Amino acid sequence: MMEYEVKIRVGSLQPLRARLASLGIRPDTCHTERDLYFNSPTRDFGRTDEALRIRSTEEGTSLTYKGPKIGLAGVKAREEIIVSVDPKDEMEEILVRLGFTRTAVVEKTRETYRVEGTIVALDEVKGLGSFVEIEAPSGLGEEEAIALISKVRRELEVTGEETPLSYLEMIIATR
């Protein structure tokens, strides 16, 4: 499954919260996410631009593989494969036995809203700041996804700097 999204660094999430409220759009979910990233014993995911992570939330745990990012006019596209796993500690232990090494932890609180089929996430990332992500619904083609993301961004009046970097890359860059 391809994932198309844009990530925008913002000074504060309050203006967007106010804009969403004025449009009558209420939060869909709000939770904390703790992402533990791994590197491979056979190749450096930092160079191949892949990612493997265990995400823990209040609702459960998932294992996600992400393929290399494809830059598309400010929108980030990448393949994503997600599996629900339980329990978390055993999943982590299996990866370690298979030779994967823990590289970084990304912690954030994420509030999500559904806006015209997209998922708009308001993220406060520990050590990094505030970000907005707009993700196209799965199943859309490239052009449709990009057009929809741009439309939603305009409607929500999200200003700020787009970044192609993942939170993992930002965390590693701050070291």
Add this chain to the structure above:
Amino acid sequence: MMEYEVKIRVGSLQPLRARLASLGIRPDTCHTERDLYFNSPTRDFGRTDEALRIRSTEEGTSLTYKGPKIGLAGVKAREEIIVSVDPKDEMEEILVRLGFTRTAVVEKTRETYRVEGTIVALDEVKGLGSFVEIEAPSGLGEEEAIALISKVRRELEVTGEETPLSYLEMIIATR
């Protein structure tokens, strides 16, 4: 978690079924299991005596890592780490993306009984024949586990040849 078990090749499962019935012990579960085994890109699990498999049953899917077998007076001991995963196809796809290769499929019908804390499994394995496995409850130490397995085996009057081989090793040996 260490797993202690003995595996016995039998001509037929019927005598044991009759013995269990005469003791008033009824089957606990009965299902088909399809195990897909993988090899690692960094080492040959056939040589290191490890195993990584996705098991699918009617009840769900699990990912299991097994450490090398430790021979103990006819009882097989090995570390086992199990995680529930969903969906199966995505788990398989993640492993393939990470460089793991599919090596073999083991299919069996397994009937299990609880006998004095052990799990007694009556297996019909496709292409291999009939087997009985007696597994000690988790948490037992080595000596207790071995003693309990021997006691249950005597009570159930299971005759036949013990084998230290896994079904995977048997399937590979028949090629």
